Amino acid sequence: MQDVAREAGVSPSTVSRALHTRGYASPEVRERVQAAAQRLGYVPNHMARNLRSRTSTAIGVLISDLRNPFYADLAAGIEEVLRFEGHQMILVNDNGDPEEEMHAAETLLAMQVAGVIVTPVAAACPKMLQDNGIHVVSADRQLGRGGDAVLSDNKAGARELTEHLLGLGHERIGLLIDETKWSTGAGRLAGFRAAYEDAGLELDEDLIVFTSFDAEAAKQTTRELLDEQHVTAILSANNVLAQGALAELKRRRLRIPNKISLAAYDDVPWMSLVQPAITTVDQHTVDLGRSSAQLLLARIRDELPARRRIVRVAPRLVVRGSTGPAPRN
Amino acid sequence: MQDVAREAGVSPSTVSRALHTRGYASPEVRERVQAAAQRLGYVPNHMARNLRSRTSTAIGVLISDLRNPFYADLAAGIEEVLRFEGHQMILVNDNGDPEEEMHAAETLLAMQVAGVIVTPVAAACPKMLQDNGIHVVSADRQLGRGGDAVLSDNKAGARELTEHLLGLGHERIGLLIDETKWSTGAGRLAGFRAAYEDAGLELDEDLIVFTSFDAEAAKQTTRELLDEQHVTAILSANNVLAQGALAELKRRRLRIPNKISLAAYDDVPWMSLVQPAITTVDQHTVDLGRSSAQLLLARIRDELPARRRIVRVAPRLVVRGSTGPAPRN
DNA sequence: CTGTTAGCGCTTTCAC
DNA sequence: GTGAAAGCGCTAACAG
Numbered sequence: 001m002q003d004v005a006r007e008a009g010v011s012p013s014t015v016s017r018a019l020h021t022r023g024y025a026s027p028e029v030r031e032r033v034q035a036a037a038q039r040l041g042y043v044p045n046h047m048a049r050n051l052r053s054r055t056s057t058a059i060g061v062l063i064s065d066l067r068n069p070f071y072a073d074l075a076a077g078i079e080e081v082l083r084f085e086g087h088q089m090i091l092v093n094d095n096g097d098p099e100e101e102m103h104a105a106e107t108l109l110a111m112q113v114a115g116v117i118v119t120p121v122a123a124a125c126p127k128m129l130q131d132n133g134i135h136v137v138s139a140d141r142q143l144g145r146g147g148d149a150v151l152s153d154n155k156a157g158a159r160e161l162t163e164h165l166l167g168l169g170h171e172r173i174g175l176l177i178d179e180t181k182w183s184t185g186a187g188r189l190a191g192f193r194a195a196y197e198d199a200g201l202e203l204d205e206d207l208i209v210f211t212s213f214d215a216e217a218a219k220q221t222t223r224e225l226l227d228e229q230h231v232t233a234i235l236s237a238n239n240v241l242a243q244g245a246l247a248e249l250k251r252r253r254l255r256i257p258n259k260i261s262l263a264a265y266d267d268v269p270w271m272s273l274v275q276p277a278i279t280t281v282d283q284h285t286v287d288l289g290r291s292s293a294q295l296l297l298a299r300i301r302d303e304l305p306a307r308r309r310i311v312r313v314a315p316r317l318v319v320r321g322s323t324g325p326a327p328r329n
Numbered sequence: 330m331q332d333v334a335r336e337a338g339v340s341p342s343t344v345s346r347a348l349h350t351r352g353y354a355s356p357e358v359r360e361r362v363q364a365a366a367q368r369l370g371y372v373p374n375h376m377a378r379n380l381r382s383r384t385s386t387a388i389g390v391l392i393s394d395l396r397n398p399f400y401a402d403l404a405a406g407i408e409e410v411l412r413f414e415g416h417q418m419i420l421v422n423d424n425g426d427p428e429e430e431m432h433a434a435e436t437l438l439a440m441q442v443a444g445v446i447v448t449p450v451a452a453a454c455p456k457m458l459q460d461n462g463i464h465v466v467s468a469d470r471q472l473g474r475g476g477d478a479v480l481s482d483n484k485a486g487a488r489e490l491t492e493h494l495l496g497l498g499h500e501r502i503g504l505l506i507d508e509t510k511w512s513t514g515a516g517r518l519a520g521f522r523a524a525y526e527d528a529g530l531e532l533d534e535d536l537i538v539f540t541s542f543d544a545e546a547a548k549q550t551t552r553e554l555l556d557e558q559h560v561t562a563i564l565s566a567n568n569v570l571a572q573g574a575l576a577e578l579k580r581r582r583l584r585i586p587n588k589i590s591l592a593a594y595d596d597v598p599w600m601s602l603v604q605p606a607i608t609t610v611d612q613h614t615v616d617l618g619r620s621s622a623q624l625l626l627a628r629i630r631d632e633l634p635a636r637r638r639i640v641r642v643a644p645r646l647v648v649r650g651s652t653g654p655a656p657r658n
Numbered sequence: 659c660t661g662t663t664a665g666c667g668c669t670t671t672c673a674c
Numbered sequence: 675g676t677g678a679a680a681g682c683g684c685t686a687a688c689a690g
Contacts, residue, residue, distance in 0.1 A: 001683065011661045016685055026659060043461075046440045047385070048683035051376040051666050058419070058440075066405040067615075069398065076395040079422050088436065090387070091420045093408050107417065111375045111387075132372075243602060250604060270599030273572060275579065286396075330667065340677045345669055355675060377667035381682050 001044070007036035019044065050112065058088045059296065060108035062118040062125070064096040069268040070239060070285055071119070074139060077289020078117055085297055087114070096213070098122035105129055115296045135299045139292040141182045142310075148299060150292040150311045154184050154265075157281040157315035158191025159198075161235060161263050164279070164317060166199050169326035170233040170261060174225045176245055177237040178213045188237050188265055207231065211241065218244025226252070232326040233261035239268045242278065257324030267318055276321030283315050330373070336365035348373065379441065387417045388625065389437035391447040391454070393425040398597040399568060399614055400448070403468060406618020407446055414626055416443070425542070427451035434458055444625045464628045468621040470511045471639075477628060479621040479640045483513050483594075486610040486644035487520025488527075490564060490592050493608070493646060495528045498655035499562040499590060503554045505574055506566040507542045517566050517594055536560065540570065547573025555581070561655040562590035568597045571607065586653030596647055605650030612644050 005012045010029060018025040018033035025033075036042075050056040061078055063071045079089045090113065094101040101121045105128055108116055115135035120126050123144035126136045130146060138149040165173050175192050179185040189208070196203040206229055211221035218241040225231060226248070234249075236242040242264035254260050256276055263279045264271065271278035291311050298304050334341045339358060347354040347362035354362075365371075379385040390407055392400045408418045419442065423430040430450045434457055437445055444464035449455050452473035455465045459475060467478040494502050504521050508514040518537065525532040535558055540550035547570040554560060555577070563578075565571035571593035583589050585605055592608045593600065600607035620640050627633050 012683090013662080013685070014660060017660085020685090024659070029659085043435060043439045045380075045683050047376050047380040048666090049685075051374075051380050051668090052683075052685045054666070056376070066401055066408065067398075069396075069401070072395055072398070072401040075420075076422065079395065079420065083421065083433075088419050088440065089421070090417050091404075091408065092412065092418070093405065104412075106372060110372045111417065243598070246602060269572070270602055273575060273599055274603050341667090342669075342678080343676060346676085349669090353675070358675080374667050377682090378669075379682095380684090381667075381669045383682070 001042070003040055004033065004036045004042050007040060008033045056112050056114050057086060058090055058111060058113045059293075060090045060092065060104075060111070060113045060116040060118075062092050062094055062101060062104055062108075062116060062120075064094060064119055064121065066091070066093050068240060070266055070283075073285035074119070074289040074292075077286035077291075078139075078293045079289075080286075081290050081293035081297070085293075087297070094121060096121055098124070101125045102128065109134060115300050117292045117296055135296060137292050137296040137299070140288060141184045143182065146308065148295055148309045148311075150288055150295055150313065151183065152283045152288060152313050152315050154187025154315075155191040155194065157283070157317070158188040158235075158237075158265060159195045160191075160315075160317045161265065161279070161281050162192050162195030163198070164319060165233050165235065165261060165263060165323060166195060166201070168233075168261065168323060171201060171326070172204070172229065172231045173207060173233045173235050174222075174229060174231040175208045175235050175237065176211060176218060176221060176225065176241050177208065178211055178218075178241060185237060192235065204229075211244075213240065215240050215243040215247070218242075219248045220244075222248040231260070233263065233323070236262070236264040239264060239266040239271070242266075242271070246274065246278070256322050259327060261323040261326070263323050272320065279320045279323040280318050281315045282318050284313055288313050330371070332369055333362065333365050333371050336369060337362045385441050385443050386415060387419055387440060387442045388622075389419045389421065389433075389440070389442045389445040389447075391421050391423055391430060391433055391437075391445060391449075393423060393448055393450065395420070395422050397569060399595055399612075402614035403448070403618040403621075406615035406620075407468075407622045408618075409615075410619050410622035410626070414622075416626070423450060425450055427453070430454045431457065438463060444629050446621045446625055464625060466621050466625040466628070469617060470513045472511065475637065477624055477638045477640075479617055479624055479642065480512065481612045481617060481642050481644050483516025483644075484520040484523065486612070486646070487517040487564075487566075487594060488524045489520075489644075489646045490594065490608070490610050491521050491524035492527070493648060494562045494564065494590060494592060494652060495524060495530070497562075497590065497652060500530060500655070501533070501536060501558065501560045502562045502564050503558055503560040504537045504564050504566065505540060505547060505550060505554065505570050506537065507540055507547075507570060514566060521564065533558075540573075542569065544569050544572040544576070547571075548577045549573075551577040560589070562592065562652070565591070565593040568593060568595040568600070571595075571600070575603065575607070585651050588656060590652040590655070592652050601649065608649045608652040609647050610644045611647050613642055617642050 005015045018030040082089050092104040098121045105125045117137045119140045120143045129136045142149045211217045222245045236245050265281050267280040267282040334344045347359040411418050421433040427450045434454045446466045448469045449472045458465045471478045509518050540546045551574045565574050594610050596609040596611040
């Protein structure tokens with residue numbers, strides 16, 4: 001910076017002002033400084049800048065699994081907005097593990113990030129960050145009561161998807177679900193129940209089957225579901241479980257949708273590539289990411305009222321070939 | 330840090346040494362300091378640390394498209410190693426645009442990252458970073474001659490895939506490809522040619538069809554390929570183009586593999602979900618990412634001889650149901 | 659509008 | 675093995 005100042009014949013502080021601040025520098029000087037900086041290939045040091053100004057443009061993003069297209073899309077949406085707004089994304093995979101999550105949060109804290117977007121695993125993580133004065137936006141799910149969040153309306157989406165199946169005459173729909181601790185799973189289960197209730201049908205609790213979070217477990221659980229319950233349709237609570245369900249249906253060569261219907265929450269690309277294409281609920285995942293980033297930046301810039309803000313993104317039912325009229329026996 | 334020093338009854342410099350350096354602090358003092366830090370919830374400030382020590386643990390990762398599972402897997406592999414080794418990943422999507430890429434590189438430079446892993450779009454980007462003393466590893470493709478790189482053996486993979494098709498009796502294989510400027514596309518094309526040559530068959534140049542990088546364009550190009558060339562098999566140069574090719578084959582209700590075979594470079598999850606599952610070349614993408622990170626860290630730690638290191642990851646042919654004997658007319 | 663001064667929080671000489 | 679002092683590169687406060 002000294003060099004640039006000398007080259008432009010001004011003081012270091014003027015260089016700083018000319019390069020970054022708006023105002024407080026005459027246009028003529030500003031131009032001269034910028035030319036000098038260009039000529040010398042000067043790149044300002046973010047570290048020093050952040051240290052002195054006690055601000056940072058880096059944003060931490062904490063997600064569970066980048067290889068799951070849901071999280072990849074979420075991260076892509078976040079990154080798009082951050083980049084456009086001149087921020088940087090520090091991305092950490094926590095593998096859904098509370099300890100990894102907390103450890104990552106501490107690192108982000110040490111890095112003095114301006115804010116964090118997290119798909120929380122444990123409530124302790126957003127809380128710790130907030131207690132340390134870091135802005136936090138929970139994306140996709142919500143834990144504890146504090147803080148801003150961007151959420152999909154899981155209940156409405158699951159209700160709509162279930163109504164679609166009920167409308168086709170299915171009464172025994174197996175719900176394949178991995179967790180209901182979080183607002184996502186809980187919401188989807190609630191929507192499933194609500195649709196049955198609205199239809200005036202009693203829901204057999206045995207139709208709700210819990211499985212682990214990976215496709216292989218879902219395949220096994222689907223097997224049990226088919227063996228033990230007489231279902232005419234399967235509703236998978238997310239894209240990963242749907243892989244397992246579909247694999248088992250294909251293994252048994254059950255014709256879809258003639259013999260059995262399959263619907264899945266969370267639209268991802270492969271669902272329109274398989275034959276028949278899968279009926280799903282599109283969560284607008286990239287938008288979910290964009291909104292999370294926008295909300296966080298608005299909070300950082302202090303453009304929002306103090307009380308917490310919850311942004312809800314409406315999901316959309318996408319009917320494709322995998323769901324059809326319930327077979328009559 | 331002052332507070333911790335006071336709490337532990339030592340000087341700030343001792344706190345620094347006790348917390349981070351190995352040696353230069355008595356075990357007894359070290360323990361006392363750590364206890365004090367714990368009690369006060371002290372989190373050291375990375376910015377100040379990096380500024381003073383002129384080192385940073387942040388690593389920049391520059392990729393083209395996070396929503397493409399190839400890049401997502403690459404990033405996941407990189408992140409896994411970086412996190413394990415106590416580094417942070419700053420992830421930037423450059424959308425395959427040289428200007429975005431260069432802009433991102435400048436930001437990373439300003440952030441004083443310890444190194445950058447890039448799937449380069451233009452040779453200028455790695456060069457600029459290297460000129461500024463930043464360690465660079467090119468992942469997946471190579472541009473210009475400088476620098477370390479982790480590459481898949483595209484030629485071998487494409488050759489093996491083509492040999493597989495030739496072995497099934499296909500002689501007119503349409504190669505659907507988007508670019509050959511980069512080492513990836515060039516290598517795959519070279520492998521395709523080599524297989525024909527090894528088989529002693531003359532390659533009709535019209536079988537090589539160029540398309541844009543998105544699935545929709547690939548669909549249209551596949552249409553032209555089917556209309557204008559008599560092909561019994563299609564080989565798609567990557568996972569995205571394969572989506573377009575498959576969509577068009579399905580639209581025409583061409584039976585796979587009876588009527589036409591489809592093979593694709595770059596195995597991604599949907600390829601084993603569709604019916605029939607797609608024959609592919611698995612690039613071990615996550616490993617590619619892991620190796621890139623390991624190579625970069627080794628370079629940063631100065632564990633490598635000065636001359637550049639190229640790591641090659643061997644791809645693997647995965648034969649599935651989408652390829653079968655060529656139909657006889 | 660611009661220069662001077664001080665100092666962000668930490669690590670690293672250099673004495674002791 | 676430990677403390678005191680200096681300073682990383684920059685920006686904010688203050689004069690002018």
